[in-house]
Amino acid sequence: xxxxxxxxxxxxxxxxxxxxxxxxxxxxxxxxxxxxxxxxxxxxxxxxxxxxxxxxxxxxxxxxxxxxxxxxxxxxxxxxxxxxxxxxxxxxxxxxxxxxxxxxxxxxxxxxxxxxxxxxxxxxxxxxxxxxxxxxxxxxxxxxxxxxxxxxxxxxxxxxxxxxxxxxxxxxxxxxxxxxxxxxxxxxxxxxxxxxxxxxxxxxxxxxxxxxxxxxxxxxxxxxxxxxxxxxxxxxxxxxxxxxxxxxxxxxxxxxxxxxxxxxxxxxxxxxxxxxxxxxxxxxxxxxxxxxxxxxxxxxxxxxxxxxxxxxxxxxxxxxxxxxxxxxxxxxxxx
Amino acid sequence: xxxxxxxxxxxxxxxxxxxxxxxxxxxxxxxxxxxxxxxxxxxxxxxxxxxxxxxxxxxxxxxxxxxxxxxxxxxxxxxxxxxxxxxxxxxxxxxxxxxxxxxxxxxxxxxxxxxxxxxxxxxxxxxxxxxxxxxxxxxxxxxxxxxxxxxxxxxxxxxxxxxxxxxxxxxxxxxxxxxxxxxxxxxxxxxxxxxxxxxxxxxxxxxxxxxxxxxxxxxxxxxxxxxxxxxxxxxxxxxxxxxxxxxxxxxxxxxxxxxxxxxxxxxxxxxxxxxxxxxxxxxxxxxxxxxxxxxxxxxxxxxxxxxxxxxxxxxxxxxxxxxxxxxxxxxxxxx
Numbered sequence: 001x002x003x004x005x006x007x008x009x010x011x012x013x014x015x016x017x018x019x020x021x022x023x024x025x026x027x028x029x030x031x032x033x034x035x036x037x038x039x040x041x042x043x044x045x046x047x048x049x050x051x052x053x054x055x056x057x058x059x060x061x062x063x064x065x066x067x068x069x070x071x072x073x074x075x076x077x078x079x080x081x082x083x084x085x086x087x088x089x090x091x092x093x094x095x096x097x098x099x100x101x102x103x104x105x106x107x108x109x110x111x112x113x114x115x116x117x118x119x120x121x122x123x124x125x126x127x128x129x130x131x132x133x134x135x136x137x138x139x140x141x142x143x144x145x146x147x148x149x150x151x152x153x154x155x156x157x158x159x160x161x162x163x164x165x166x167x168x169x170x171x172x173x174x175x176x177x178x179x180x181x182x183x184x185x186x187x188x189x190x191x192x193x194x195x196x197x198x199x200x201x202x203x204x205x206x207x208x209x210x211x212x213x214x215x216x217x218x219x220x221x222x223x224x225x226x227x228x229x230x231x232x233x234x235x236x237x238x239x240x241x242x243x244x245x246x247x248x249x250x251x252x253x254x255x256x257x258x259x260x261x262x263x264x265x266x267x268x269x270x271x272x273x274x275x276x277x278x279x280x281x282x283x284x285x286x287x288x289x290x291x292x293x294x295x296x297x298x299x300x301x302x303x304x305x306x307x308x309x310x311x312x313x314x315x316x317x318x319x320x321x322x323x324x325x326x327x328x329x330x331x332x333x334x335x
Numbered sequence: 336x337x338x339x340x341x342x343x344x345x346x347x348x349x350x351x352x353x354x355x356x357x358x359x360x361x362x363x364x365x366x367x368x369x370x371x372x373x374x375x376x377x378x379x380x381x382x383x384x385x386x387x388x389x390x391x392x393x394x395x396x397x398x399x400x401x402x403x404x405x406x407x408x409x410x411x412x413x414x415x416x417x418x419x420x421x422x423x424x425x426x427x428x429x430x431x432x433x434x435x436x437x438x439x440x441x442x443x444x445x446x447x448x449x450x451x452x453x454x455x456x457x458x459x460x461x462x463x464x465x466x467x468x469x470x471x472x473x474x475x476x477x478x479x480x481x482x483x484x485x486x487x488x489x490x491x492x493x494x495x496x497x498x499x500x501x502x503x504x505x506x507x508x509x510x511x512x513x514x515x516x517x518x519x520x521x522x523x524x525x526x527x528x529x530x531x532x533x534x535x536x537x538x539x540x541x542x543x544x545x546x547x548x549x550x551x552x553x554x555x556x557x558x559x560x561x562x563x564x565x566x567x568x569x570x571x572x573x574x575x576x577x578x579x580x581x582x583x584x585x586x587x588x589x590x591x592x593x594x595x596x597x598x599x600x601x602x603x604x605x606x607x608x609x610x611x612x613x614x615x616x617x618x619x620x621x622x623x624x625x626x627x628x629x630x631x632x633x634x635x636x637x638x639x640x641x642x643x644x645x646x647x648x649x650x651x652x653x654x655x656x657x658x659x660x661x662x663x664x665x666x667x668x669x670x
Contacts, residue, residue: 194589198589210588221579221608227611228604230581230582237586243555246563247555251572254529254544254545255544255545269556269563272563273556276562
């Protein structure tokens with residue numbers, strides 16, 4: 001093709017792009033959040049998205065700055081009766097115990113082998129990471145991902161009897177898809193281990209590994225048997241929880257998000273940081289108040305405690321999502 | 336619009352998308368790399384891109400895995416007579432010296448104030464980071480970005496007399512654009528400071544902040560005068576150089592790239608890691624052999640030393656780009 005023909009072609013492309021834009025705006029009028037009951041929470045999400053995507057609106061935000069961050073445990077998937085990564089770590093400690101007789105008397109391994117969940121829950125996401133770290137040091141990152149993948153494929157939730165990756169929230173999957181359809185880049189910002197979450201984030205949430213921020217262990221580069229690999233070290237690198245979440249966001253993304261979703265006080269600073277930027281902001285908290293369909297817990301829970309967030313959401317302009325009232329369905333169909 | 340009309344609209348969208356795809360493939364036939372002379376290096380880039388983007392080809396790579404990584408100093412912009420971030424640090428030390436009489440006798444500040452470039456150059460990118468760290472601790476990340484922005488707007492290269500952001504390589508900008516037009520995600524993986532590079536990466540390279548990996552200082556989250564900010568601490572967090580580059584890639588991206596561009600032995604492990612993956616791979620080294628238009632240096636240079644890379648490129652299947660022979664033009668037009 002000659003270069004002179006390019007302008008014509010470019011006009012054709014532009015015309016087509018306009019058609020696509022119009023078509024997509026019409027499609028967008030179908031309900032983007034069918035698993036949400038009509039109410040303040042749903043209206044807040046839709047109103048925010050319309051405000052920041054309407055060109056000429058005072059709240060308009062260009063696509064490059066449409067960054068939305070999501071906590072994972074308790075926000076995108078369930079976290080009771082314990083963080084799923086802790087359940088993974090427990091299974092791993094049990095599987096590896098025959099090779100480690102010293103664990104019978106050494107904490108936190110002893111607590112795992114004794115089934116002492118109270119001691120384990122008190123250690124929080126950092127405790128989980130320490131267990132995973134200790135049991136998987138020296139493994140390459142590819143080997144670790146394979147172990148996680150195998151576990152996710154075979155393990156079942158103790159109460160609900162389903163694979164853990166079934167226990168993702170359908171209304172939140174709709175929010176992720178809705179935001180992306182409106183030019184947002186969606187990120188996970190999890191207190192859980194980054195290498196654990198990355199194994200299923202793309203398949204389950206449509207979030208690629210490079211958009212997962214999380215807690216991590218140190219690693220090193222090594223040429224092992226002639227093959228360059230990344231090896232996990234028994235040392236914590238970063239805890240992406242509480243005040244660590246804005247730090248993780250700044251490190252990985254380098255921009256302040258305009259929308260944030262969390263469910264516990266571990267997300268407080270992330271919501272605060274997001275909400276403090278200029279212009280329209282969306283800060284939302286998933287409140288687990290649905291004992292029938294999922295779990296009901298907040299101020300006194302050992303896992304996913306939500307206390308200060310409930311006290312301050314109103315005055316800070318954050319929206320509390322009631323799982324019981326706002327969600328027509330809780331879990332997504334199996335995949 | 337009624338939901339029954341959606342299938343029709345979706346067909347329209349699909350037809351339009353096909354048109355766009357055809358149009359873009361025709362546009363792609365115009366020379367995507369006009370600043371490159373015809374030769375092995377250019378043919379290698381074009382051949383690789385065609386191989387990994389041709390559906391049905393044995394080397395086909397889906398868009399999600401088309402990750403390309405680029406060193407910055409000496410690969411995307413110049414790095415002589417010293418890393419530009421070192422020249423920034425020197426200017427900052429001089430500007431702040433009146434408030435720090437102790438620097439007159441304390442290294443490395445003394446070397447800066449004495450103009451002792453040899454001592455400074457020997458400290459490498461880590462030394463640069465230490466200087467920047469010491470001079471900007473306690474500042475918020477927004478304040479630091481503003482200082483960098485001001486410096487880039489006013490400082491001039493000592494030999495070429497132009498703003499530093501003019502000294503980006505036109506042929507490399509073409510490679511970045513060509514890869515992105517073919518579905519690649521392009522990343523910077525720099526030994527330089529992540530917060531320094533992010534200030535200009537989007538405007539100059541079309542690479543957004545979230546696709547910049549680099550060396551970093553620790554930061555902390557703080558509510559300062561009622562405003563949530565990220566504060567720089569006087570402690571190094573991560574050195575993204577040499578064996579640190581694959582570690583940084585794994586941490587930020589979580590996938591092995593399929594293409595890597597570097598220019599010094601600081602990029603050796605990044606090229607090695609990239610090239611060792613399965614399927615078609617592209618590993619390229621920019622060789623500074625053009626004293627007339629830029630600089631000529633390699634095995635014995637204090638900045639950007641290239642020694643092992645020159646020895647091993649051939650047997651490893653990496654391609655050495657000769658700035659002198661392969662590049663029709665060196666610098667991009669001013670912006």
